[in-house]
Amino acid sequence: MSYCIECNADIETETIKIPKISSITLSKSAYTYDGKVKNPSVIIKDTNGNKISPEYYTVTYASDCRKVGKYKVTVEFTGNYSGIKTLYFKIKPKTTRFTSVTVNSRIVSVKWQKQTEQVTGYQIQLSTTKKFKKSSSITFTNKDPK
Numbered sequence: 001m002s003y004c005i006e007c008n009a010d011i012e013t014e015t016i017k018i019p020k021i022s023s024i025t026l027s028k029s030a031y032t033y034d035g036k037v038k039n040p041s042v043i044i045k046d047t048n049g050n051k052i053s054p055e056y057y058t059v060t061y062a063s064d065c066r067k068v069g070k071y072k073v074t075v076e077f078t079g080n081y082s083g084i085k086t087l088y089f090k091i092k093p094k095t096t097r098f099t100s101v102t103v104n105s106r107i108v109s110v111k112w113q114k115q116t117e118q119v120t121g122y123q124i125q126l127s128t129t130k131k132f133k134k135s136s137s138i139t140f141t142n143k144d145p146k
Contacts, residue, residue: 018080019046026073030090033118037066040089042075056081068093068118093118 026040039061044052056079062071068091075085094115102109110124120141127135 019048019050021045021052021077021081022047022049024075024085024087026087026089028089030092032095033068033091033093035066035117037064038071038089038091039065040073042073042087044075052081055079065089065091067091096122 021044023043023045025043027043028038028040031038042057042059044057046052057075057077060074060076062073065071070088070090073087073089075087077083077085094117096115096119097113098110099113100109100111108126112122122140123137124140125132125135125137127133
C-alpha cells in the first residue's frame with residue numbers, strides 16, 4: 001500500500017508478473033520461388049506457452065522478398081518487453097526435373113527441364129551408392145549447357 005501526498009489518501013497498488021519470452025520463430029523458414037513477395041508471420045511465445053500480442057513488438061522485413069536468396073526479418077520489442085531479434089528465411093529456386101537419364105557402361109547422359117527464372121546454373125551429383133558416400137558433382141554455370 002502507498003500513500004498519495006496530493007490527495008491525502010491511501011492507494012492500493014498491484015504487482016503484475018510479466019512472463020519472459022521463451023521463443024521467437026517464423027511461420028515458415030523456406031519458400032520455393034514463385035515470383036510473389038514472401039513475408040512469413042512472426043510467432044512469439046512466453047514461458048507459459050502463450051502468444052505475445054503484436055502490440056508489444058514491430059516486425060520489419062527486407063525489401064522486395066520475392067527473388068531467390070536469404071532475407072532478414074527484424075523484431076523490435078516495445079512496452080513491457082525490450083530488445084531486438086533478427087531472424088532469416090530463404091527463397092529457393094524451383095526444383096528442376098530430369099526428362100531423361102541414360103547410363104551406358106561408364107557414361108551417364110542427363111537431360112533436364114530448363115528453368116527460365118532465378119537460376120544461374122545447375123549442379124548434378126552422381127554416385128554408385130544409395131547413400132552417396134563416394135559421390136562426384138558437375139556444375140554448369142550457365143543456363144543452357146552444350
